[in-house]
Structures are given as structure tokens and as C-alpha cells.
Amino acid sequence: MRTKKATAGISNPTIKDIANALGVSHSTVSRALNDQRHISKDMKVRVRQAASELGYIVNAGARTLRQANSALVGLIAPDVMSELFAVMCKVLALRCARAGYQLAVSITEDDPAVELAHVKALRQARALGVVIIPTPHMLAETAELLKPTCVVQFSRHHERLTAPAVTIDGASGVAAAVHHLAELGHKRIGFVGLPSDRSTGVGRLRGFMEGMAQHGLPVEPALVRQGPGTTEFGRAMTAALLQQNPRPTAIILSTADLTQGGVEATRRTNLVIPKDLSVVGFGDPAWLRLLTPPLSTVGLTLGESSEAAISMLLRQIEAKEEGRPIEPQASLELEPYLILRSSTAPPPKA
Amino acid sequence: MRTKKATAGISNPTIKDIANALGVSHSTVSRALNDQRHISKDMKVRVRQAASELGYIVNAGARTLRQANSALVGLIAPDVMSELFAVMCKVLALRCARAGYQLAVSITEDDPAVELAHVKALRQARALGVVIIPTPHMLAETAELLKPTCVVQFSRHHERLTAPAVTIDGASGVAAAVHHLAELGHKRIGFVGLPSDRSTGVGRLRGFMEGMAQHGLPVEPALVRQGPGTTEFGRAMTAALLQQNPRPTAIILSTADLTQGGVEATRRTNLVIPKDLSVVGFGDPAWLRLLTPPLSTVGLTLGESSEAAISMLLRQIEAKEEGRPIEPQASLELEPYLILRSSTAPPPKA
DNA sequence: ATGAAAGCGCTAACAT
DNA sequence: ATGTTAGCGCTTTCAT
Numbered sequence: 001m002r003t004k005k006a007t008a009g010i011s012n013p014t015i016k017d018i019a020n021a022l023g024v025s026h027s028t029v030s031r032a033l034n035d036q037r038h039i040s041k042d043m044k045v046r047v048r049q050a051a052s053e054l055g056y057i058v059n060a061g062a063r064t065l066r067q068a069n070s071a072l073v074g075l076i077a078p079d080v081m082s083e084l085f086a087v088m089c090k091v092l093a094l095r096c097a098r099a100g101y102q103l104a105v106s107i108t109e110d111d112p113a114v115e116l117a118h119v120k121a122l123r124q125a126r127a128l129g130v131v132i133i134p135t136p137h138m139l140a141e142t143a144e145l146l147k148p149t150c151v152v153q154f155s156r157h158h159e160r161l162t163a164p165a166v167t168i169d170g171a172s173g174v175a176a177a178v179h180h181l182a183e184l185g186h187k188r189i190g191f192v193g194l195p196s197d198r199s200t201g202v203g204r205l206r207g208f209m210e211g212m213a214q215h216g217l218p219v220e221p222a223l224v225r226q227g228p229g230t231t232e233f234g235r236a237m238t239a240a241l242l243q244q245n246p247r248p249t250a251i252i253l254s255t256a257d258l259t260q261g262g263v264e265a266t267r268r269t270n271l272v273i274p275k276d277l278s279v280v281g282f283g284d285p286a287w288l289r290l291l292t293p294p295l296s297t298v299g300l301t302l303g304e305s306s307e308a309a310i311s312m313l314l315r316q317i318e319a320k321e322e323g324r325p326i327e328p329q330a331s332l333e334l335e336p337y338l339i340l341r342s343s344t345a346p347p348p349k350a
Numbered sequence: 351m352r353t354k355k356a357t358a359g360i361s362n363p364t365i366k367d368i369a370n371a372l373g374v375s376h377s378t379v380s381r382a383l384n385d386q387r388h389i390s391k392d393m394k395v396r397v398r399q400a401a402s403e404l405g406y407i408v409n410a411g412a413r414t415l416r417q418a419n420s421a422l423v424g425l426i427a428p429d430v431m432s433e434l435f436a437v438m439c440k441v442l443a444l445r446c447a448r449a450g451y452q453l454a455v456s457i458t459e460d461d462p463a464v465e466l467a468h469v470k471a472l473r474q475a476r477a478l479g480v481v482i483i484p485t486p487h488m489l490a491e492t493a494e495l496l497k498p499t500c501v502v503q504f505s506r507h508h509e510r511l512t513a514p515a516v517t518i519d520g521a522s523g524v525a526a527a528v529h530h531l532a533e534l535g536h537k538r539i540g541f542v543g544l545p546s547d548r549s550t551g552v553g554r555l556r557g558f559m560e561g562m563a564q565h566g567l568p569v570e571p572a573l574v575r576q577g578p579g580t581t582e583f584g585r586a587m588t589a590a591l592l593q594q595n596p597r598p599t600a601i602i603l604s605t606a607d608l609t610q611g612g613v614e615a616t617r618r619t620n621l622v623i624p625k626d627l628s629v630v631g632f633g634d635p636a637w638l639r640l641l642t643p644p645l646s647t648v649g650l651t652l653g654e655s656s657e658a659a660i661s662m663l664l665r666q667i668e669a670k671e672e673g674r675p676i677e678p679q680a681s682l683e684l685e686p687y688l689i690l691r692s693s694t695a696p697p698p699k700a
Numbered sequence: 701a702t703g704a705a706a707g708c709g710c711t712a713a714c715a716t
Numbered sequence: 717a718t719g720t721t722a723g724c725g726c727t728t729t730c731a732t
Contacts, residue, residue, distance in 0.1 A: 011498075012418075014709055025719045030711060038717055057495075060474040061420065062709035064411040065724050068362075071471075072454075080440040089439075090430040093457040097464065102471055104422075105455045107443040114447065121421075121452055124410040145407075148361075231636070263640050285637070286581070290613050292642035364725055375703045380727060388701055412725035415708050 013054040021050050033058070064126060069321070073101045073313070074122040074130040078110045082256060083285050084133075084155055087302040088309070092131060095310050101128065110135045116142045123149065128320075129313045134158035136197040150316035150326070154309045156199050157331070164329040166309040170200055170282075171207030173298035173336035174254055177280040178211025180296075180338060181250045185346045186278065190223040190241040190248035192234055192258050201226065204254040204282075223248050234261025242269060242277070249278065249347035256283035263291065274345035284339060293342035305334045363404040371400050383408070414476060419671070423451045423663070424472040424480040428460045432606060433635050434483075434505055437652040438659070442481060445660050451478065460485045466492045473499065478670075479663045484508035486547040500666035500676070504659045506549050507681070514679040516659035520550055520632075521557030523648035523686035524604055527630040528561025530646075530688060531600045535696045536628060540573040540591040540598035542584055542608050551576065554604040554632075573598050584611025592619060592627075599628065599697035606633035613641065624695035634689060643692035655684045 015033070019026040024043070031039045032047035050056075064070045073096050077085050089105065096103045104127065106118035115135045119142050122130055129150030134157070143160035151163035174191075181189055191208045194201030205226065212219050222244055225237040234253055238261065241248055253259040259281035271277045273293060281288060281297035288295040312329055319326045365383070369376040374393070381389045382397035400406075414420045423446050427435050439455065446453045454477065456468035465485045469492050472480055479500035484507070493510035501513035524541075531539055541558045544551030555576065562569050572594055575587040584603055588611065591598055603609040609631035621627045623643060631638060631647035638645040662679055669676045 016709080026709090027711075027720080028718055030709095031718085034711080036712095040717060043717080055494075057470075057473045059415070059476065059709050060471075061411040061414040061476060062724090063711075065409070065415055065709080065726085066711045068724075070411060080443065081436050086431050086436065089455065090457060093430065093455060097456070097467070102454050102475065103456070104452050105439065105443060106447070106453070107440060117447070120407070121410075123407045125452065126409065126411060144405075260636060260640070267640065286610060287635075287637040287640075290610070290617065290637075291640060366725080376725090377704080377727080378702055380725095381702085384727080390701060393701080409725050412708090413727075415710085415725080416727045418708075 013051075013056045014059070015056070017054060018047060018050050018056055021054065022046060068126070069128060070126045071101045072104055072122070072125050072127040073317075074104045074106065074118070074127050074132075076106045076108060076115065076118050076122075076130060076132040076134075078108050078133055078135065080105075080107055083283060084256070084300075084302060088131070088154060088306040091303065091306040092310055095314065099314065108135055112137050112139045112142070115139070116145075119145050129317045131309055131313055132161075132163075134161060136195075150313055150320060152309045152313045152316070153331075154305070158199070164312055165331040166305050166312065167199070167331070167333050168300055168305060169333045169335050170204035170254065171210070173282070173300075173338070174204045174207030174252060175211035175214075176336075176338045177252050177298060178208060178215070178217075180340070181252075181278060181280065181344065182211070182215040182217060184250075184278065184344060186250040187217055187347070188220070188223065188246065188248045188250075189217070190225075190238075190244075190251040191254065192225045192237045192241070192251065192262060193254040194229050195226050208252065208254075229255040229257050231257045231261035231264070234258035235265045236261075238262040238265035239268070242266075242271065250280070250344070251277065252280045252282075254282045256281075256285065259283065259288075259295070259297065263295065274343050276348055278344040278347070280338075280344060289341070291343075295343045296341045297339050299337045299339045301334050301336065305332075308332055308334070363406045364409070365406070367404060368397060368400050368406055371404065372396060418476070419478060420476045421451045422454055422472070422475050422477040423667075424454045424456065424468070424477050424482075426456045426458060426465065426468050426472075426480060426482040426484075428458050428483055428485065430455075430457055433633060434606070434650075434652060438481070438504060438656040441653065441656040442660055445664065449664065458485055462487050462489050462492070465489070466495075469495050479667045481659055481663055482511075482513075484511060486545075500663055500670060502659045502663045502666070503681075504655070508549070514662055515681040516655050516662065517549070517681070517683050518650055518655055519683045519685050520554035520604065521560070523632070523650075523688070524554045524557030524602060525561035525564075526686075526688045527602050527648060528558060528565070528567075530690070531602075531628060531630065531694060532561070532565040532567060534600075534628065534694060536600040537567055537697070538570070538573065538596065538598045538600075539567070540575075540588075540594075540601040541604065542575045542587045542591070542601065542612060543604040544579050545576050558602065558604075579605040579607050581607045581611035581614070584608035585615045586611075588612040588615035589618070592616075592621070600630070600694070601627065602630045602632075604632045606631075606635065609633065609638075609645070609647070613645065624693050626698055628694040628697070630688075630694060639691070641693075645693045646691045647689050649687045649689045651684050651686065655682075658682055658684070 015026045015029040018029045032044045093103050108115040112135050116139050133155045138158050153165035157165035193205050196202050227233045253262040281295050284299045365376045365379040368379045382394045443453050458465040462485050466489050483505045488508050503515035507515035543555050546552050577583045603612040631645050634649045
């Protein structure tokens with residue numbers, strides 16, 4: 001006949017084990033542990049003592065099963081290397097910790113199938129809510145799965161999703177850059193951007209076009225390049241732009257990685273910035289200030305927009321928890337700001 | 351009398367709902383969904399069809415309750431802004447996704463209480479395993495909680511923890527830097543490092559001391575600074591070092607953030623690198639190459655060590671799942687390598 | 701091949 | 717204040 005040992009060595013003690021050890025019922029233990037009313041102070045102490053001795057750890061799964069909602073919040077992003085992700089992840093982790101939630105992070109690498117798998121897993125875990133940077137070609141099933149959940153879109157927005165989005169107005173950021181360069185006298189301005197299948201891609205390109213139009217500047221197709229937002233692409237396209245004849249007198253990079261690649265490309269030429277070429281980047285990692293010359297760029301209010309997105313999500317969750325109807329939330333588009341350092345100057349005299 | 355609607359609009363359909371809709375028992379549904387033996391092909395199809403129509407999503411909590419282990423892996427790190435975290439997080443997210451696990455990320459900011467809370471949450475969720483960059487002053491309870499779990503320490507190691515650690519041999523990296531500078535003729539070398547309560551802090555300082563000793567160079571206490579590994583501290587200490595009289599002819603920064611701060615500080619002086627001052631950084635974010643001059647630094651095999659740590663963890667988990675005894679795993683210390691660019695040169699002639 | 705029933709660990713409604 | 721009981725959704729014997 002096998003029996004559990006009395007007070008020690010139980011591998012995964014449950015409230016029943018505590019109850020046995022104390023000779024009380026397991027519901028008493030539950031009450032004591034959850035700090036409920038109708039429980040004597042003495043009992044509370046004894047239960048906690050025993051729980052600690054036995055090494056009791058509540059089974060979150062069982063609790064979730066009973067209460068129908070977990071304490072999990074998901075973050076779905078294409079990539080982990082960007083400042084955008086880093087800031088969002090940090091702020092979200094902190095806010096989740098404060099609210100007693102766990103944060104599940106998923107990386108899609110812009111693969112819609114991976115995105116679907118992650119969303120599925122989150123729903124299976126009965127996640128409370130999701131912050132998502134949607135892939136450009138989200139599957140219909142993914143959107144369907146996301147519908148009954150608390151969701152906020154971040155940085156990008158996808159038409160299939162009805163959830164509110166917190167984005168940054170790339171168009172106005174790029175337009176401001178164009179404006180600045182035009183004022184300096186530039187006429188031939190190059191632009192490197194994302195493909196038009198991303199909401200960010202179309203927005204920033206639109207900003208470029210409108211900015212140029214506003215200053216009566218013609219847009220030469222050869223000076224506008226779109227492709228994957230990688231450093232490699234930024235490097236290659238910047239190099240290509242600089243081989244045009246006549247070459248542009250200024251270049252706008254419309255992504256943090258493109259900016260890095262673009263700067264790399266200029267390093268391989270004899271061009272002196274800003275005398276021979278003006279450059280405006282996108283995003284503002286700390287190292288842009290350390291370049292020679294320090295790079296002018298479009299600043300992004302990453303912290304602010306992350307906070308906004310998370311607050312939206314938490315408000316949705318709170319409403320749902322309390323059974324209130326989820327008030328429709330308006331999407332938010334934050335304004336970037338131009339940071340002028342020393343990488344722009346009037347164009348060289350031909 | 352209230353009844354559930356027959357086939358549509360059930361908020362969170364369970365296998366029972368599917369069973370009802372099909373007029374079969376819920377265990378049949380379970381079998382069909384889990385692709386088990388002893389189930390007719392026809393039934394499998396019908397069940398899956400119905401499940402999809404009803405929008406069924408398995409309840410991971412209930413499944414975990416039954417099977418006693420979840421599909422969650424935890425990553426506990428002090429900060430999310432570092433390349434170290436970014437690389438680890440990316441690789442871990444990918445490997446977890448491939449293995450069908452979810453990744454829970456927690457940020458401690460080096461607060462032991464926060465660390466404890468995160469470990470507790472992970473244990474409550476019956477996490478399969480944890481990759482942890484331990485805080486310097488881990489609580490005894492945290493170590494206790496971690497003991498029965500699959501754990502790998504990463505980047506730092508803590509004496510309370512018995513789990514294997516994958517670290518990078520900072521001592522040898524810094525020693526290599528000292529060696530390189532000594533060969534160039536430097537005698538007065540400054541060092542900015544972490545406090546001695548971190549394993550990384552003591553290691554890198556030891557590397558400095560040993561390197562200096564090896565070349566018969568005296569260590570001036572005023573040229574050795576230890577403190578928080580922030581950019582601010584790096585900036586302040588580098589500035590302080592440069593105000594010594596006579597000032598050091600070379601400076602070694604022993605952290606990525608310290609490196610950034612150190613470079614910032616040199617920018618505020620008239621010193622020309624490497625003519626007036628040699629600088630060696632730590633870690634190798636892409637932008638170091640873009641500085642003028644490109645910075646020499648200690649390269650870190652971040653990807654490699656992340657992969658190693660994760661493989662260790664997955665092996666532990668696999669062994670546990672299969673009931674095999676967990677084979678004792680040896681800790682691993684990877685060798686960094688010196689990356690020579692253009693920020694070092696012989697010292698100026700006094 | 702399918703159904704009936706038990707039980708994972710927990711909370712909460714209902715007794716006492 | 718404490719005990720009894722039911723049931724959350726699922727997997728898994730054990731019958732049939």
C-alpha cells in the first residue's frame with residue numbers, strides 16, 4: 001500500500017496536501033491563501049505556514065480554468081532588434097508586471113503563418129489581450145481569431161483588423177524632412193522606403209510625394225526606391241542613388257535600419273556630409289548623435305506611443321473584466337518631429 | 351427554460367458543445383481533435399469540421415491541468431535595451447516557436463524582489479524552463495523556487511544557483527584589449543567597469559589586472575572606475591579619467607552601454623582618436639563601425655552563446671519530459687575576440 | 701470505434 | 717468560521 005508522505009517530499013503539493021497536513025478542508029485552505037473573509041486570523045497563519053513549509057505553489061492553470069481568464073498579455077512583433085520593439089517590450093513588460101500579468105512575446109519575422117500560430121497559442125492560453133504589429137499580409141483566420149479579444153495595433157495597422165491602432169504619422173515626418181531640405185535649396189532629393197504593401201510604406205512615401213509637390217519639386221522615379229526595410233537594402237539603394245547622374249543632393253531614409261544602411265553606403269564614397277550630400281534619417285537611436293557629423297533625423301516618440309497603446313489595451317481589458325461593454329476606442333496617430341543636427345546643408349553649387 | 355443555441359453563437363465552445371452538435375460523446379471529440387488511434391477517419395473529419403464551424407479553441411489551461419506541464423518557457427533579464435537581450439530574445443523566441451512553446455519575457459531591472467515575483471509567476475504557470483540573467487543579489491527564496499525547474503543561467507552566473515551557466519569570458523576579452531594596447535606602447539591605461547557585486551564585474555576587472563600585470567604595468571587606482579553599467583556612468587567616468595594629470599593614453603570600456611557613454615565623453619573634448627587617445631569598447635553593435643574612426647572592440651559571440659544556452663535548456667526539458675534523469679550539464683564560457691578597427695594607435699609622445 | 705466516468709487543482713455556492 | 721459539494725474543460729482509463 002502506497003501513501004503519500006506526511007509533511008515532506010511531496011513533489012507538487014496541492015491545497016489538498018496542505019489541508020491533510022493541517023486536518024482541515026481544502027476550501028479552508030483556499031480561503032486562507034486567497035485572503036478572503038470568513039477566515040480566522042489564526043487559521044490564516046497556520047495555513048500559510050504549512051503552505052510555505054510544503055513548498056506549495058498555486059497552479060495557475062487550475063485557477064484559470066475556474067475563473068475563465070488567464071493573466072497573460074501577448075506582444076506580437078515582426079522583429080526584436082529594432083528600437084521600436086525594445087521600447088514597446090520594456091514598457092509593456094513593466095506595465096504588465098505592475099498589473100500582475102505575464103507577458104508572452106512572439107516574433108513573426110513578417111510570416112503570416114507564424115503570426116497565425118502565435119495568435120492561436122495566445123487564444124488557447126486565454127490571453128487577456130494582445131498588442132500586435134501586424135504582418136502586411138495577415139491571414140483572414142488570424143483576424144477572425146483576434147476579433148473577440150482585446151487588441152491594439154501598434155506601429156502598423158491592417159485593414160482586416162477592427163482594433164484601434166496607435167501609429168506614428170510617417171507621412172508628416174517625411175514631409176517635414178522634405179520641407180527642411182527644400183528650404184535649404186535642394187531640388188533633387190532621393191528617397192528610400194518600404195514597399196507599398198505595408199501601411200508604413202505607403203504613408204511615408206505619400207509624405208515624400210506631398211512634400212515635394214508642395215514645393216513644386218518634380219519627383220524623379222529613379223530617385224525613389226522601395227524595398228525591404230533592411231540595412232542591406234538601405235546600403236544598396238543609397239549606393240545606387242549616388243551613382244545616378246546627376247546624383248541627388250540629399251537623401252531621406254525612411255526607416256531605422258535603412259538609415260543605418262544608408263550611412264554605411266555614404267562611408268564608402270568620398271562624399272563629405274553635409275557639404276556634398278545632405279542626409280536625413282528615420283528614428284533616433286542614441287548613436288546617431290555620435291556620428292561625424294551627427295545625423296539629422298525624424299524623431300519618433302516611441303515611449304509615448306507605446307504607453308498610449310498599452311493604456312488602450314489595459315482599458316479594454318479592465319472593461320471586459322468588469323463586464324462593461326468595451327467602449328469603442330479611436331485610433332491614435334502621433335506626430336513625429338524633425339531633429340536637426342549637422343547632416344544637412346545647402347546643396348553644393350553645380 | 352434556458353438552453354444553449356444549437357450550433358451558433360456560443361461564446362466559448364468546449365468539446366462538449368461539439369459533442370452535442372454532433373450527437374457523440376465528448377471523449378470521441380477529444381480523440382478526434384488530438385489525432386489519436388481508434389478513431390474512424392470519417393468521425394475525425396466531421397469533428398474537425400464542426401470544431402471549425404463553432405470556432406472552437408482548445409483551453410490550454412485545462413489541458414495543462416490534466417497533463418501537469420504547460421508549454422511555457424521564461425526569459426528573465428534585467429533590461430531589454432541591450433544587444434545581449436535582443437539576440438537572446440530573438441533566438442529563444444524562434445526556437446520556442448519551433449518547439450511549440452510560448453515565451454514569457456520578464457524584465458527585472460536588477461531588482462531582486464521583481465525577480466522573485468517573476469520566478470513565482472513562472473512556477474505558478476508550471477513553466478517548462480527558464481533562461482535567466484540573474485540579478486546580483488538574488489533572494490534565497492528565488493533560488494529555492496528555481497531549484498526543481500529546468501534552468502540555464504545566461505551571461506551572468508549567481509552562486510546561489512546550481513543551474514549550468516553560459517557566459518562570456520570577459521576577463522580574457524579585457525586582457526586581450528590590455529595586451530593589444532600594451533604592445534602599442536601604452537602604459538597608462540584607464541578602465542571603466544561594473545561593480546564587483548556582479549560576476550561580470552569581477553571577471554572583467556580581473557582580466558584588466560592580470561593583463562596589466564602580465565606586461566609589468568602598474569595599475570593606478572585613479573584610472574580604474576567601477577559603477578553602474580549605464581551610459582551616464584560611462585560618460586562621467588571617461589570624462590573624469592581624461593581630467594587626470596597626466597591623463598591615460600588609452601581607455602577600455604567594459605560594457606556596451608559604458609562604451610556608448612565613453613564615446614560620447616570623448617566627443618566633448620578636443621582629443622583626436624586614436625592620435626591623442628586610444629579607445630577599446632565592449633560588445634559590437636553595428637554602429638561602432640560607423641563612427642569616426644571606427645571603434646575597436648571586444649566581440650562577443652552573442653548568437654552562439656544564446657544558441658548554446660537554449661540548447662542546454664531544451665535538452666533539460668526534453669529529458670524531464672521523457673522521465674529521464676537530467677544529466678548534469680557543464681557550464682560553458684565562450685571566448686570573446688578582439689576586433690581591431692581604427693580607434694587604437696601608439697600613445698602620443700609626451 | 702465509441703461511450704461512460706473519473707479526476708487533474710482550484711474556487712465558490714451552499715450547508716452547517 | 718469551517719466543511720461539503722459541484723464543476724470549470726480536458727484527457728484518459730475502462731467498458732462496451
